[in-house]
Structure formats: C-alpha cells, structure tokens
Amino acid sequence: MSVIIPEHVPAFAKKKLLKKTNIDPRTFVIIGDSEAAISAVDALRTSFAGNIVLIPQSPFGQFENLDVLRRKFSPLSKNEVFYLDEDYMNRANVKVVPGIIKFIDVDKKEIEVKGYHEKLEFEKLLLAWGSTKKRLNKEFSNVFYLEDRQAHARCHNELLKAKTIVVLGGTIEAYQSAASIRDYLDSIGFDTP
Numbered sequence: 001m002s003v004i005i006p007e008h009v010p011a012f013a014k015k016k017l018l019k020k021t022n023i024d025p026r027t028f029v030i031i032g033d034s035e036a037a038i039s040a041v042d043a044l045r046t047s048f049a050g051n052i053v054l055i056p057q058s059p060f061g062q063f064e065n066l067d068v069l070r071r072k073f074s075p076l077s078k079n080e081v082f083y084l085d086e087d088y089m090n091r092a093n094v095k096v097v098p099g100i101i102k103f104i105d106v107d108k109k110e111i112e113v114k115g116y117h118e119k120l121e122f123e124k125l126l127l128a129w130g131s132t133k134k135r136l137n138k139e140f141s142n143v144f145y146l147e148d149r150q151a152h153a154r155c156h157n158e159l160l161k162a163k164t165i166v167v168l169g170g171t172i173e174a175y176q177s178a179a180s181i182r183d184y185l186d187s188i189g190f191d192t193p
Contacts, residue, residue: 024050029122031055032129045092052094057129069146070177073184
C-alpha cells in the first residue's frame, strides 16, 4: 500500500467539515488587517475548528498591501494592491465585523463594536495592527501621503508634472519611495538629476 501526498492542498479545503461540526465552541477574535492578521487566520485554520471573528481597523479596504505604493509608481493593478482574494474570508469561514471598537472588557472577555448590534464574546484575542503615520500640522496642496490606491494615483499624476520632488522621512520606506520614483521616471524617459 502506498500513500500519495499532494504537493499543494487548496487553502481551507476542510471548510465544509468546519461548518458542519461544532467540535470547538471557542471564539478567537483578531483585531486588525495587517499581514499578521492574515497569518493568524491561516495558522488558526490549519487546526482550529472554532469560530474566528476579524475586526478590521483600516479605512482603506480589505488587507491592502501598502508597501507596494512605496515601491512602484507606475499604475497599479488590483492584484498588486490586495493581499487577498475577495472571497478569502468566506473560504476561511471567518466572520468579518467592520467597525470602530467601543471597548474591550478583558475580564468578561467581551468586545463592543460601534454599529454592531451585540457584544462579541471571545476566548482569545489577538491585536494585529501596525503604527500610523504622523501627519504634518498644516495641510498643503502639493503634499501626498501614500495611504491608498487613490492617493497613489494622485501622487503619480503629480509626479509627471513636477519639476522637483521631495520625499520626507528617514525610514527605509522613504528611501524605497525615492528609489522607485527615480527608477520609474527613468523608465519612461524623464531626465532625473
């Protein structure tokens, strides 16, 4: 007798079994929509048959890959911008509850989300979010924050008209942005000093 192990098992292949059984009554809640949240869903669904609730915190949509905004200044496709397929959470049997968190009661193991009609009870809680950018105190018409695809497109269009471009910041992301701007403008024939 021989056993053949497939090289690739489709993600969440056991979803039908997970829906039909109530083996594990626990609920794990993940707050955030970063790569860490996606990794947590993947890791949990390999062996956890209980409920998973995801509370995204970003106003920019479903798990956007913001890093690509700094690395590529040419037009972006949807596949480059999103980490996930639109039906990913459905396939993973994850309940998504969008909204602002009103409070978390760790002792009672409850979360209240603004606009959601009931408190969410949980067994385990994972915070999976990152830091936020500090904005300038004053708004300027020619200053762009790379926060979503629309901002990226506006910045791209203004780059093509600009005589001088300044990238503010001393982080690796700032250097990535500067390098990708130079590479992009060179690739379309703009003379960048």
